[in-house]
Amino acid sequence: MLTLAGTRPEAIKLAPLAIAAAARPGIAHRLVATGQHAALFHQTLAAFGVAADADFGLLVPGQSIEALAASVSAAVTAEIARDRPDLLIVQGDTTSAWAAALAADAAGVPVGHVEAGLRSGDPLLPWPEERNRIEIDRVATLLFAPTPVALANLRDEPDVHGVAAITGNTGIDALLMMRDRLGPPDPRPDARRLVLVTAHRRENIGAGIAGICAAIVRLTARGDIAVALPVHPNPAVQAQVVAALGDVSHVSLLAALDYPAMVRMMTQAHLILSDSGGVQEEAPALGVPLLVLRENSERPEAVAAGNASIVGTDPDRILAAATRLLDDPAAHAAMARPAFPFGRGDAADTIVDLIEGWHAGRSI
Structure with missing residues (x-):
């Protein structure tokens, strides 16, 4: 084979x-x-x-x-x-x-x-x-x-x-295997809730990433969150993200994370914003609410399970959905129940x- x-x-x-x-x-x-x-x-x-x-x-x-x-x-x-x-x-x-x-x-x-x-x-x-x-x-x-x-x-x-x-999905096998190896997440060093963002899809380069970055700028103005964004190695993505967010307070632009570090960060996140297909599978299993930064998805199971919402790349839509999950504990809790639509490992x-x-x- x-x-x-x-x-x-x-x-x-x-x-x-x-x-x-x-x-x-x-x-x-x-x-x-x-x-x-x-x-x-x-x-x-x-x-x-x-x-x-x-x-x-x-x-x-x-x-x-x-x-x-x-x-x-x-x-x-x-x-x-x-x-x-x-x-x-x-x-x-x-x-x-x-x-x-x-x-x-x-x-x-x-x-x-x-x-x-x-x-x-x-x-x-x-x-x-x-x-x-x-x-x-x-x-x-x-x-x-x-x-x-x-x-x-x-x-x-x-x-x-x-x-x-x-x-x-074998991605859930990998996720649960790595989560168990890492053990419980470490407590965060500050009181700001962590919002994890990933953006790299080819169709989002240009106007899509511009909208995502604009939403992040407006979100961080709240003062009660910290954004972590591992920057994809694609030079076009890097150039756009660094130009838009490089000097924004409480936004950490990180080098691409290895898989254990990424799993650790997902387990610490209060909310994830992502255009990644894999994250749409992983977030439900971890019980972390996810806003999908795409106009459609080949993984409707995450939405059906109640763990994800498709918001696209319009900054107003992203901001409204994220604000609701940050300000409404009941709305957050409803999306934070672990679910396994993609398998159990x-x-x-x-x-x-x-x-x-x-x-x-x-x-x-």
Whole structure:
């Protein structure tokens, strides 16, 4: 079994799968990095005691999506030719996952898709992620859907022909594993409530991040909160965030956090504002209210569970929703009850069980 990954979120969500596979003597598993997030990827794996078996080293600053896809496709094709795997595993909706899945399919290697079936309902938002996940699911032999909603999406699409099953999300495996390792959160050194913000989505660069930053400036004028914003390494994001918030009181612009530090900060937060997909899964499990800084979401389960609200990037909408949660204890409490719409921490073992069952049937 060959797993391909290259971004920090992929490292988080595939580390539990690597651990589960290593515990099964009947599975020979090889984890190969694309090199996209370079140090962050390997650092994240190391936090779980996992290491990649190889690294393609495909990181090129300023590389276009098309160039990345071509590089990944060529590297995966060569890897398959060297060591013909029974199954290629990809996770999520990155361009590298999409290119790898298509390359494997062209080479006749079955594809397993971790986090299959997520849909925003808008083919252009986010782009190219919505395209990527739809096309990966069309070629996948094994589709590991994190939730009943994701499974229903797959069953509603006539071009999806693989075997699909609900597994939960391996991101929750990783979160609960790390939370338990870290122990209870440390008390905060000051009385200001912590608002954690993350913003990096491609579709938000420009006007979206400008709106998010404007809302933060207005929020901090309250005087009773502290904002922590780990700045994404994307230079376009960095330039915009630093210019807008670099001199704002009670806003801490942080270097990208490693995964343990990020989990620690989420457990300390009174409120999270984020455009991240992974945070939409993690915040409910931690019982931290979340405002989603996007116009739609492929993870409606977080909203349905009552832990998240979609507010977009308009500063007035963000400010109104955040003010309500900061000023109304009942509203905050209603969103702060831990919920587990994305699983309870056993997704990786469930996925490995399904792979072993599939392989046994295929070998008969």
